[in-house]
Amino acid sequence: MRLVVDLNRCQGYAQCAFLAPDVFTMHGEEALMYDPGADEARREQVMRAAAACPVQAILVDQVDAPGTPERPIALERAGTDGR
Numbered sequence: 355m356r357l358v359v360d361l362n363r364c365q366g367y368a369q370c371a372f373l374a375p376d377v378f379t380m381h382g383e384e385a386l387m388y389d390p391g392a393d394e395a396r397r398e399q400v401m402r403a404a405a406a407c408p409v410q411a412i413l414v415d416q417v418d419a420p421g422t423p424e425r426p427i428a429l430e431r432a433g434t435d436g437r
């Protein structure tokens with residue numbers, strides 16, 4: 355499955371790490387690490403984690419096209435400062 359966590363939205367509540375510890379891991383109090391290509395066998399755990407996330411930061415199978423990344427804001431601004 356394909357898995358994306360919107361880390362701008364994630365508040366580090368760690369619900370996902372409790373419900374799917376093989377896929378989501380907290381490092382420190384707020385840094386979340388996860389497996390974006392989690393095994394299909396983990397789907398039920400991941401779906402529970404996504405449902406439990408208080409800010410709906412976990413997206414499952416909604417980002418299929420690797421060719422359509424969000425544009426990093428820093429890069430968009432890099433060319434406009436005259437340097």
Ligand code: SF4
Pocket residue numbers: 359363364365366367368369370371378386406407408409410411412
């Ligand atoms: S449950 Fe949601 S807010 Fe909490 S760590 Fe996981 S993704 Fe982030």
